[in-house]
Amino acid sequence: xxxxxxxxxxxxxxxxxxxxxxxxxxxxxxxxxxxxxxxxxxxxxxxxxxxxxxxxxxxxxxxxxxxxxxxxxxxxxxxxxxxxxxxxxxxxxxxxxxxxxxxxxxxxxxxxxxxxxxxxxxxxxxxxxxxxxxxxxxxxxxxxxxxxxxxxxxxxxxxxxxxxxxxxxxxxxxxxxxxxxxxxxxxxxxxxxxxxxxxxxxxxx
Amino acid sequence: xxxxxxxxxxxxxxxxxxxxxxxxxxxxxxxxxxxxxxxxxxxxxxxxxxxxxxxxxxxxxxxxxxxxxxxxxxxxxxxxxxxxxxxxxxxxxxxxxxxxxxxxxxxxxxxxxxxxxxxxxxxxxxxxxxxxxxxxxxxxxxxxxxxxxxxxxxxxxxxxxxxxxxxxxxxxxxxxxxxxxxxxxxxxxxxx
Numbered sequence: 001x002x003x004x005x006x007x008x009x010x011x012x013x014x015x016x017x018x019x020x021x022x023x024x025x026x027x028x029x030x031x032x033x034x035x036x037x038x039x040x041x042x043x044x045x046x047x048x049x050x051x052x053x054x055x056x057x058x059x060x061x062x063x064x065x066x067x068x069x070x071x072x073x074x075x076x077x078x079x080x081x082x083x084x085x086x087x088x089x090x091x092x093x094x095x096x097x098x099x100x101x102x103x104x105x106x107x108x109x110x111x112x113x114x115x116x117x118x119x120x121x122x123x124x125x126x127x128x129x130x131x132x133x134x135x136x137x138x139x140x141x142x143x144x145x146x147x148x149x150x151x152x153x154x155x156x157x158x159x160x161x162x163x164x165x166x167x168x169x170x171x172x173x174x175x176x177x178x179x180x181x182x183x184x185x186x187x188x189x190x191x192x193x194x195x196x197x198x199x200x201x202x203x204x205x
Numbered sequence: 206x207x208x209x210x211x212x213x214x215x216x217x218x219x220x221x222x223x224x225x226x227x228x229x230x231x232x233x234x235x236x237x238x239x240x241x242x243x244x245x246x247x248x249x250x251x252x253x254x255x256x257x258x259x260x261x262x263x264x265x266x267x268x269x270x271x272x273x274x275x276x277x278x279x280x281x282x283x284x285x286x287x288x289x290x291x292x293x294x295x296x297x298x299x300x301x302x303x304x305x306x307x308x309x310x311x312x313x314x315x316x317x318x319x320x321x322x323x324x325x326x327x328x329x330x331x332x333x334x335x336x337x338x339x340x341x342x343x344x345x346x347x348x349x350x351x352x353x354x355x356x357x358x359x360x361x362x363x364x365x366x367x368x369x370x371x372x373x374x375x376x377x378x379x380x381x382x383x384x385x386x387x388x389x390x391x392x393x394x395x396x397x
Contacts, residue, residue, distance in 0.1 A: 036272070043268050051260040061271070068275045145258050164255045170220075189216050196251040203250045 021081040028076050035072055042085075043068070045166075046092045052161040053096035054103075055150060063099055067092045086175040089162075093176055097154045141202055148198035156191035159184055206234040211241045219248055 026034035043064065050063040070091050078087060149157060158177060162168040163184075168176070174184045196203065206214075211234050217223045218231050235242045 039272055039275070040268075043271070044262070047263070048260045052258070057261075057263065065271060065275055065278065068272075069278050072275070072279060141254075142257065145254050149255065149258065160255060164252050165258065185216065192216070192219075192248055192251060195255060196247050199251050199254050200247075202254060203247050 020084065024075070024078065024081040024084050027072075028078070038071075039068055042088055046088065049089060049092050049161065049166065050096045052149075052165055053093065053157060054100060055146060059099055059103065063092065063095045066095050070095075083175070086172060089168075089172075089176040090178065093158050093162075097158065100154065144199065144202065148195050151198060152191050152194060155179075155183075156187045156194070159187040160191040160195065163188055206230040208234075208238060208241055211235075211238070212244075215245065215248070218245070219252070 023034050023037055027038055046067050047060060047064050050067070051057070051060040054060050054063065067088070071088055078084060149160065152160060155177065159173055162173045162176065163170065170181055170184045170188070174181045177184065211231060214223055214227055214231055218228065223231065235245065
């Protein structure tokens with residue numbers, strides 16, 4: 001079993017700031033430690049992206065595993081190491097969209113109600129808000145935000161998640177979604193309009 | 206700048222993608238127009254609300270167990286997938302096709318080639334058979350009677366034929382050459 005906790009040696013290694021390209025080249029040569037390092041670097045980002053798209057842990061878990069399996073299996077085909085990040089995100093987003101379609105066909109509930117995964121927002125508001133009524137209001141608000149995002153079409157949700165939540169540039173998003181910059185801008189525009197409409201109750205307050 | 210122009214620049218302004226001159230014009234317009242200011246605030250608030258949707262992070266050991274699962278799934282294929290770590294056996298199995306052509310494609314290529322070869326052999330065999338045995342259906346004996354009445358061994362082939370109408374239709378066609386004969390004689394013509 002590989003130990004993913006960072007040792008002092010690992011920290012020193014990180015300080016050396018190994019260039020991504022050489023790391024990918026090493027992984028392409030079959031270096032298992034390079035695979036591990038790539039996973040360590042990107043597992044959280046991939047998890048966050050997939051979770052934003054899917055809204056629950058169990059689906060996200062499946063997508064994370066499938067994403068890295070695909071990436072590792074096809075890494076030797078990647079010609080441009082600089083494109084690794086957008087390629088990785090592309091796989092994660094596409095798998096999330098596919099997963100979501102399958103789930104929609106089965107009519108499964110989309111949102112995570114598992115109490116284990118209490119959001120940071122809920123924790124933060126619970127700490128700082130003394131009035132329990134306000135915590136409930138905040139919970140309701142969070143629920144509505146989730147519903148508003150869930151209500152968006154796939155492409156628009158992907159764009160809004162990557163741009164507004166993950167802070168990716170439009171150019172990067174166009175690479176990840178393999179579409180034009182104009183399409184990204186249009187999707188972003190429509191997504192913002194819908195979100196504004198769906199959250200108007202909280203916006204007007 | 207008027208409200209319509211502001212509407213056009215709104216998305217770019219939200220993303221700080223407007224030029225300094227346009228940004229200045231927008232700000233001047235916002236100072237004068239309450240409805241556009243409210244519009245901009247609404248979009249900004251919606252964006253902030255979306256950003257509140259933090260993703261709950263799983264426990265730290267989740268990452269390790271997930272990596273183990275990925276490794277199990279990959280089994281030993283990680284090293285095999287690397288071209289530099291390709292085993293001699295794998296090299297031996299290389300059938301010369303480009304690397305990007307996967308197995309389902311390869312199988313379909315082989316099936317197509319095999320079907321083409323079978324088709325060509327069958328065609329060659331059939332053409333030989335035809336050359337060796339002339340088709341009996343076309344070796345019909347045609348009897349020409351004095352009134353240009355045509356009788357054939359296979360009558361059904363020519364049952365709609367009206368010889369009195371126009372013999373020229375019949376002559377020189379694919380049926381072969383029939384020379385007119387005198388009264389009382391019978392002529393046989395083998396169609397070629």
